[in-house]
Amino acid sequence: MLLGLKTWPLRSLPSSLRFLPFSTPAPPLQDPSPISPSDLESLVLRQYRAGKFHNLLPSVVASPSVLLAATGRLLARANPSIPTPSLAAPPFSVDALADELGCGGFDPAAHCATLLPSRKRGEALTLPDLKLKVVVEAVRMALEVVYGKRFATFAYGGRESMGRHTAVRYLKTTVQNPTWWFPVALRREPFGTRHLRRLVAILEEKIEDPALVALVERLFGSQTISIEFGGVQLGRGFPQESDLSAIILNIYLDALDREIKDLRAEIHKKNPRLGGLEENETSGVFHRPIRVYAVRYLDEILLATSGSKLFTMNVKDRILKVLEDNLELKVDKLKTSIHSAVSEKMNFLGMELQAVPPSVLHPPMSEKAIRAKKKYLKRKAAKAQELKNARETRRKKLGLKILNHLFKKLKRGHEFEFDFRIESEVREVFANWAHEVVAEYFKSREDCWHWHRMLSTGDFLSLKRIRDQLPHELVDSYDHFQEKLDKYLMPIGATRDVEEEERLAEEEEERKYAKRTVEDLTELQMRVNAPMELVRKAVKLAGFTNSMGRPRPIKLLICLDDADIIKWYAGVGRRWLEFFCCCRNFKMVKTIVTYHLRFSCFLTLAEKHEATKRQAISHYTKDLKVTDVNGMEAVHFPTEKEVKMMGDQNLSDPKPVDGALTLILARLATNEFSFPCLAHFCGQDVDVHLTCSDVATYATSTVCF
Numbered sequence: 001m002l003l004g005l006k007t008w009p010l011r012s013l014p015s016s017l018r019f020l021p022f023s024t025p026a027p028p029l030q031d032p033s034p035i036s037p038s039d040l041e042s043l044v045l046r047q048y049r050a051g052k053f054h055n056l057l058p059s060v061v062a063s064p065s066v067l068l069a070a071t072g073r074l075l076a077r078a079n080p081s082i083p084t085p086s087l088a089a090p091p092f093s094v095d096a097l098a099d100e101l102g103c104g105g106f107d108p109a110a111h112c113a114t115l116l117p118s119r120k121r122g123e124a125l126t127l128p129d130l131k132l133k134v135v136v137e138a139v140r141m142a143l144e145v146v147y148g149k150r151f152a153t154f155a156y157g158g159r160e161s162m163g164r165h166t167a168v169r170y171l172k173t174t175v176q177n178p179t180w181w182f183p184v185a186l187r188r189e190p191f192g193t194r195h196l197r198r199l200v201a202i203l204e205e206k207i208e209d210p211a212l213v214a215l216v217e218r219l220f221g222s223q224t225i226s227i228e229f230g231g232v233q234l235g236r237g238f239p240q241e242s243d244l245s246a247i248i249l250n251i252y253l254d255a256l257d258r259e260i261k262d263l264r265a266e267i268h269k270k271n272p273r274l275g276g277l278e279e280n281e282t283s284g285v286f287h288r289p290i291r292v293y294a295v296r297y298l299d300e301i302l303l304a305t306s307g308s309k310l311f312t313m314n315v316k317d318r319i320l321k322v323l324e325d326n327l328e329l330k331v332d333k334l335k336t337s338i339h340s341a342v343s344e345k346m347n348f349l350g351m352e353l354q355a356v357p358p359s360v361l362h363p364p365m366s367e368k369a370i371r372a373k374k375k376y377l378k379r380k381a382a383k384a385q386e387l388k389n390a391r392e393t394r395r396k397k398l399g400l401k402i403l404n405h406l407f408k409k410l411k412r413g414h415e416f417e418f419d420f421r422i423e424s425e426v427r428e429v430f431a432n433w434a435h436e437v438v439a440e441y442f443k444s445r446e447d448c449w450h451w452h453r454m455l456s457t458g459d460f461l462s463l464k465r466i467r468d469q470l471p472h473e474l475v476d477s478y479d480h481f482q483e484k485l486d487k488y489l490m491p492i493g494a495t496r497d498v499e500e501e502e503r504l505a506e507e508e509e510e511r512k513y514a515k516r517t518v519e520d521l522t523e524l525q526m527r528v529n530a531p532m533e534l535v536r537k538a539v540k541l542a543g544f545t546n547s548m549g550r551p552r553p554i555k556l557l558i559c560l561d562d563a564d565i566i567k568w569y570a571g572v573g574r575r576w577l578e579f580f581c582c583c584r585n586f587k588m589v590k591t592i593v594t595y596h597l598r599f600s601c602f603l604t605l606a607e608k609h610e611a612t613k614r615q616a617i618s619h620y621t622k623d624l625k626v627t628d629v630n631g632m633e634a635v636h637f638p639t640e641k642e643v644k645m646m647g648d649q650n651l652s653d654p655k656p657v658d659g660a661l662t663l664i665l666a667r668l669a670t671n672e673f674s675f676p677c678l679a680h681f682c683g684q685d686v687d688v689h690l691t692c693s694d695v696a697t698y699a700t701s702t703v704c705f
Contacts, residue, residue, distance in 0.1 A: 032063075032064050032065040032068065033065060033068065034065060034068040034069040034071070034072050035063070035065040035066055035068070035069045036069075039065075040060075040066065040069065040141060040145060041145050043059070043060055043063070043066075044056065044060055044142060044145040044146060045145075046059075047059055047060065052206060052207060052208040053146055053206060053207045053208065053209070054207075054208045054209060055208075055209055056142050056146075056207060056209045056212050057101065057102075057104075057209055057211040057212040057215060058101070058102045058211065060138075060142045061101060061135070061138045061139055061142050061212065061215075062098045062099075062101035062102040063098065064094045064095055064098045066138050066141065066142075067094050067097060067098060067134055067135075067138055068094060069138075069141065070134045070135075070137035070138040070141060071090055071094075071134055071137075073137055073141070074133060074134065074137055090130065090134070091130070092130070092131050097131060097134070097135070101135065104211050104214075106135065106215070107218070108128070108132055108135075108215075108218050108219050108221075108222040108224050109218070109221070109222040111128060111129045111131050111132035112126050112127065112128050112129070112132065112222055112223070112224060113126070113127045113129070114126055114127075115127060124223075126222065126223040126224060128224050132224060135215075136219065136224065136225065136242060136244050137243070137244070139212070139215065139216070139219075139244060140242075140243050140244040140247055142212075143244075143247050143248075143251070144247055146206060146207065147206070147247065147250070147251055147254070148160075150254070151250055151254065151257065152254075152257035152258070152260070152261055152296075154170070154257070154260070154293075154294045154295055154296060155250055155253075155254075155257050155296050156170075156295070156296065156297045156298075157246055157249075157250070157296075157297045157298040158243060158245075158246025158247050158249065158250055158298065159247075159250070164297060164349055164579075164582075165581075165582045167295050167297050167349065168349065168351070168528055168582040169582070170295060171295060171353065171526045171528065172525070172526050172528060174293065175293045175304055175526050176291075176306070176523065176524070176525070177288055177291075177306045177355075177523060177524045178293065178304040178305065178306055178341040178355045178524060178526070179305065179306055179307065179308075179312075179340070179341055179342070179355075179524075180304070180305050180307070180308075180309050180312040180338055180339070180340060180341060181302060181303060181304035181305070181312075181338070181339060181341050181346060182302075182303060182312065182316055182336060182337060182338045182339065183300070183301065183302050183303075183335070183336065183346065183347075183348060184301035184302075184303070184319060184320075184323065184331065184336055185230065185331065185332040185335035185336045186229040186230040186299055186323075186329055186330065186331060186332065187229070187230050187329075187330040187331065187332050188228065188229065188230035189228070189229050189230065189330060190226070190227070190228050190229075191220065191226065191227035191228065191229070194328050195227075195252070195328065195329075196217060196220055198252070198327065198328055199216075199248065199251070199252050200213055200216075200217065202251060202252065202254070202255075203216070203251070216248075219244075225242055225244050225245045225248070226245065227245050227248065227249055229299050229329060229330075230299065230332070246298060249298050249299060250298070252327065253296065253299070253327070255322065255326055255327060256296075256301075256319070256322055256323060256327065257296065259318070259319070259322045260292075260294045260303075260319070263292060263315065263318060264291075264292050264294070267290055267291065267292050268289075268291075270290075271289040271290045271291075272289065273287070273289055288306065288522070289306075290305070290306055290307040290311065291305070291306045291307075292304075292305050292307075292315060293305070295348075297349055300348065300349060301319075302346070302348045302353075303315060303316070303319065304341060309338060312338050313338065316336070316338065320333075320336070341354070341355035341524070342354075342355050342356075342524065347531070350531070350579070351528050351529065351530060351531070351580075351582075351583060352528070352529045352530070352531050353526060353527070353528055354526075354527050354529075355524040355525070355526060355527070356524065356525060356526075356527045357519070357520040357521075357523065357524065357525075358516070358519045358520060358523055358525055359516055359519070359520050360527065361525055361527060361584070364513075364516065452485060452486075455485055456482065456485060456486075527584055528582060528583050528584055529583055529584050529585045530580040530583040530585055530586070530588070530589050532585065532588055532589075535576075535580075535589060535592060536549070536592070539592060539596055539597075542572070544596050544597055544600045545596055545600070551595070551596050551597075551599035551600040551602075551603060552600060552603060553600065553603035553604040553606070553607040554600065554604050555604075555607065557604055558604065558607060558608045562605060562608075562620075562626055563626045563634075563636075565601065565604055565605060565608070566601060566605075566620075566624050566626050566636050566637055567636050569597050569598075569600070569601040569604075569624075569637060570624075570636040570637040570638070572597060573593045573594075573597045573598075573637060573638055574638055576589060576592075576593055577589070577590070577593055577638060577643065577646055581646045586646070590643050590646070593638070593643070594638075594640065594643055598622075598624070598637065599613070601624060601637070602616045602617055602620070602624075603616075605620065622640070623635050623637065623639045623640075624636070624637040
């Protein structure tokens with residue numbers, strides 16, 4: 001999907017990138033102000049006439065307010081931790097750029113720098129400057145307004161709040177009872193001439209703007225944006241070079257999405273849901289209509305069906321026909337094979353998918369776990385009883401001390417005078433204590449049995465010859481007392497209540513077991529796991545562990561500062577945690593990140609300072625705290641509390657990065673003492689050898705999936 005990323009030596013950088021001129025001061029940011037998203041949508045919709053959008057390049061993309069908004073988007077994307085970063089003046093004239101775009105004289109090739117490869121078979125790398133990046137972002141914003149709401153609901157990637165985690169959430173919650181599925185594996189090929197010709201035809205269906213279409217063609221011709229189909233099959237984790245590439249890919253594959261939507265509409269029409277059966281499943285009648293589920297994340301496509309294998313083969317043939325005939329794409333038919341959703345695992349989005357019964361995802365408690373839970377509850381109740389007894393003992397001692405003190409005072413003839421009366425408050429306190437004691441007393445069956453036996457056994461009033469000689473009022477009072485005694489203190493009633501509670505608990509357990517058994521026989525749900533074998537191999541290949549699987553130092557990082565070393569490890573750790581936090585076995589990934597990477601960082605710091613691991617841990621603490629330039633402690637590595645908060649219950653699509661090209665250049669030397677940082681128009685002054693680009697971001701692409 002993306003051109004192979006290689007290590008480019010610093011000596012191959014052109015002089016224009018090594019030493020950046022700052023002789024001309026940046027103009028102050030004045031009118032116009034950046035356009036808001038709602039105003040941008042209104043501006044684009046005003047160009048809609050006769051079923052097409054007209055003159056988007058001179059009216060929208062070339063607008064100074066849109067260019068300033070693109071500048072703000074780049075700045076916010078480069079600083080995701082800052083809620084609202086302040087927009088500084090870009091180091092070029094926005095009005096001049098707008099005029100150049102409006103008259104059609106903007107040449108992307110003149111705003112690119114080419115890095116030559118260090119090997120003969122290597123490929124050159126094209127780096128756009130800041131002005132070109134603003135233009136690319138402005139084009140993306142315009143195309144997003146035009147096509148954003150027209151994309152299918154199952155098309156993820158390159159869209160706002162429609163990222164990888166949202167796709168996984170759809171697989172978990174919506175895909176039900178899949179029986180067969182197949183991935184659509186595209187052959188690895190770059191976005192060539194025939195694809196560009198097809199893209200131009202698609203754009204001209206909605207946009208009547210030859211200048212904008214020509215600009216998109218020049219962007220591809222200058223290698224400013226690049227797309228490679230099928231690259232994700234090699235295990236790369238970054239999908240596209242820039243957000244413009246992502247939205248262009250969505251536009252190109254929109255014909256496939258419409259075909260899938262038509263196919264699903266036909267299947268739903270032929271196999272409708274029968275009303276009333278869902279609510280009447282207790283009768284033993286289950287209705288599972290045939291359904292087709294589709295998920296597309298950029299050029300990764302997965303289709304699942306709940307029908308027969310022959311039906312799935314027909315769906316596959318129809319999808320491949322659209323890809324090969326209409327979109328002119330090459331499909332690897334060997335990898336695009338149908339698999340059983342139950343007995344075989346499927347690799348999709350770098351994760352393992354499998355259809356399992358609900359009891360696998362939500363297993364019942366084992367006997368050992370039940371015993372442990374009962375033991376814990378028993379200990380908890382004993383501890384609460386101990387605290388209660390201690391509280392009552394302290395209360396009793398305090399009351400006795402008060403009464404003893406008052407008795408001594410009264411005995412000596414002292415009188416107590418109070419400005420206010422507290423009899424009602426004291427009476428209320430004692431009444432509450434009495435109610436609590438009585439309530440706790442009635443909960444004990446042994447105490448109730450003891451008092452019932454004491455009050456009802458051996459009483460002469462129960463004899464008939466005695467009752468005949470007594471007044472009727474006394475006998476009636478005695479009978480009434482016995483009724484109340486049997487009602488409140490009779491142990492048979494308490495035993496009956498306990499038996500009733502046990503019976504209801506058993507019935508509830510049987511009902512849950514029956515429901516769980518029926519669901520296991522009739523339903524299938526999606527399980528998403530991280531490929532732990534690949535993760536362990538990646539940890540080993542990256543050098544975090546030795547041949548025995550134990551953490552080891554990385555000596556190549558010793559030349560860096562302590563903060564840069566910690567940032568490097570933090571970047572790798574955060575990227576892995578964000579990538580796999582939607583998986584069911586995320587705890588295993590957390591163990592790898594919080595153990596192997598953290599202790600590898602400690603060993604690297606200890607190797608640098610010629611100290612032991614214990615000394616490094618005591619100096620940097622468990623959270624790897626480091627002191628910044630201002631003397632403030634900063635934590636870059638994910639803390640244990642942050643790691644515990646991650647997981648399937650707290651999913652949020654990570655903010656998109658600027659692209660893989662920004663992952664290469666870590667530092668650029670210059671003769672100036674200080675200069676304004678040019679990383680996405682940051683307005684801060686940085687040190688001689690540093691930029692505001694996060695070193696942790698650069699290293700993540702070499703080890704992530």
